[in-house]
Amino acid sequence: MSTDGIHSILEKHAGDRFALISILEDIQTKYSYLPAEALRTVADKTGKSLADVYSVATFYHAFSLKPRGKHVASVCLGTACHVRGARMVAAEVERRLGIRPGETSKDRQVTLETVNCLGACALGPVVVVDGHYYPKMDTQKVAKIVAKMQDDTASMSSEGPTIPLKVSCPRCNHSFMNHDHPLDGLPSIHVTVSFGEHHGWLRLSSLYGSFALEMEHPIPMDAVVQFFCPHCHGELVGANDCPECGAPMIAMIVRGGGVVQICGRRGCKSHMLDLDAANL
């Protein structure tokens, strides 16, 4: 295992002597668990004893010392779910997967967890798979979800991009739509971009919620890119910064009314479709 990722996380929190939990949370987000080597590196670099780091890592339920599966299923055992039969749901999930809570299936496909309450009590019994909430579960619905998790080709998310947009420049009103190079089966959005020393074209899918794109120069992950209109060469600047990562947002006018904003940082999936000009 490379420790580069851990060093960059430690760097991010350098100087904050209270950051141990945040550091471990970041490591877990990156690797899906806390590798032993990572704990040693953290202890080493923060000047804490390995025992202290280990005690925090094992005290809090959110941390796992074992690698987790491709999918994580959490069965809620909150009181509201309990009185509506969560224990039967949990037993059925265990039976179908053949693993106990806290364990991962041998094929590394599924990790089963139980949680004390997800705060979705009105929907109980609730099972959450990879962040997707399945409300009002019963033993029959369990079969379907388990089958879906075990199927490598199925996508857990039922949501897909659905709104095709036609966009234009906020300054000169020229359309950005490119019919010659479709993406997702629709005309693509053609703009020019610049980052570092590079300047070139970029084509985006016009399907709102799709992240398909083509570009002249490969843009490295996390690079912040400036967008320009290929017609008037004006910069496409949004009204505010990305709510999630803080990079400047890129704005384009939507035909039919409204503004679509996307984050200018490669890899950040923040986007907003604003149909109300009065919104900030």
Add this chain to the structure above:
Amino acid sequence: MERLRTISDFWTLHNRLRADSDSQKPVVVIPAGTCGQASGAGELIRVAKREMIENELTDRMRLRITGCHGFCEMEPSVLVLPTRAYYPRVKPADMPRILYAAVLGEVVEELLFVDSVSGRRVEKQDDVPFFRKQRRTILERNEQVDPIRIGNFLEAGGYASFAKVLESGDRPNVIEEMKASGLRGRGGAGFPTGLKWEMLAKAKNGTGKYLVCNGDEGDPGAYMDRAVLEGNPHSILEGMLVGAFATGATHGVLYVRNEYPMAVKHLLIAVRQARELGLLGDGILGTSLSFDVRLVKGAGAFVCGEETALMRSVEGYVGEPRQRPPFPVERGIEGKPTIINNVETWANVPVILEQGGREYARIGTEKSRGTKIFSLVGKIKNTGLVEVPMGITIDEVVNGIGGGPLGKGRLKAVQTGGPSGGCIPARLFDLSIDYDGLVAAGSIMGSGGMIAMDERTCMVDLARYFMGFLKDESCGKCFTCRKGTQRMWELLDDITTGKATLAHIDLLEELALVVKDTTMCGLGQTAPNPVLSTLRYFRDEYVEHIVHKRCPAGVCKDLITYSINEKCTGCMLCGKACPALAITGDKKVRHAIDHTKCIKCDACRSVCKLDAVEVR
């Protein structure tokens, strides 16, 4: 948005946004909190946006995506303003009709809510029985704001209470107003908030005082705080800013549990926006006030809701409570004076300043003022979040707002206060809900979970459930809590599996009192409550388990058997549902259950439409 440099900059922006909002355009509101999204609100939003673009409706109406409005049972729902037409359980295919009707100022009659008692359609949200009987001062604000847009919050009058007190410069007056309001901590302990603030304001222990928002809503079955954090994060920041002004605190901490990803996301966005606008940071609005907050994610430990454990967790350590005194207001985070208030407490602060403390205090009872949000869940028809004035009876909440039991069973009890609380039997439902009344009845207000239970809820199993929770969550520092909860769970497990004798009850009671008396923090001191309150009101159920080896509610697996009675028509539904293949029988012939194969998973009973599956 431009950074606001003075208080008058703030009022200019405030007035401009308020004036814009006076436009007569209809607003279509889609609640999309965690419940809404799990029920399909995301799809409604996509359909609405697509329709608006394709049909060029964007000039004729507004779309607002908000947090949870409370009636989670009816999600995904749509509310149209200004008519307040309410559409429950909306299907994506019906969304376009709702949009067109909204634009024309009409309603789609057949999609409106149907009152199950009168059978009539109800047009306005406020006339729906679930909403009509509430008093929604905090939750109604969730309807007015898109939580990720600070402009929306300002348009609804947000941050105005803060700007006013900042302009007045009168710190003691804020504390006086808070004291006059009679607000008591909404996290459960019920300590008077104004008094707490006054203690922090007077604390002389150097600089760098802390304010903490406790969003570690760990009680299973409670999610009020989640709804407020997701749906109106700026109201928390406004409350904390007022608190910072009144007490001289400079550091803020938002402690939010890891299980609430949307709340974390919305708070991070709100903090970033408030900073950009100059409402957080140094020299706020050109005054000498400096205050900033950071968000700390809990990592899944119930005990961290206890204030001294929470502070340890904020500092990055194992969340073990410590002895008080010193109280946090004397020695808190980093040794600095610290106060910790619950999410709902902070959300009440702007309301109090807007109305005035005395006006606020007119709602509620003498010792419990204002409104309280409860999460009404479990075996109840209308599940969701309800906000009611203190002093309302349990009956009014459970039967009036909640619409009575779910299904055919009769309500047996409500459980309040989470694992630290207790059960209140149906015969005491005319009890008024306030801090002291609930304690007298053997339960507590707690943070506001209210779980309804019917005849199919076993009270011994419930006590065992809570004890299982507590033994897992005990931090282990006090021996009596660590081993006491473990041992109580074992005793309860014996009872639910038919291995107990009547001596188990005596032992349980004795042990419960020992744990209560000899542990240090709130978790341990209240851990025996679920046992004591169920023993107080439902001792006969314990006796039934022990003496007759029967579980009257049909829950405890070792004591029950499933059978199929003469009502069976041989429809074969149960046979298909049975995962253990324990049900035999041909079509149109009464089925039978093979007890050697039955795993008592309840699948057969839950699919049977004829009540032909019996549990004994």
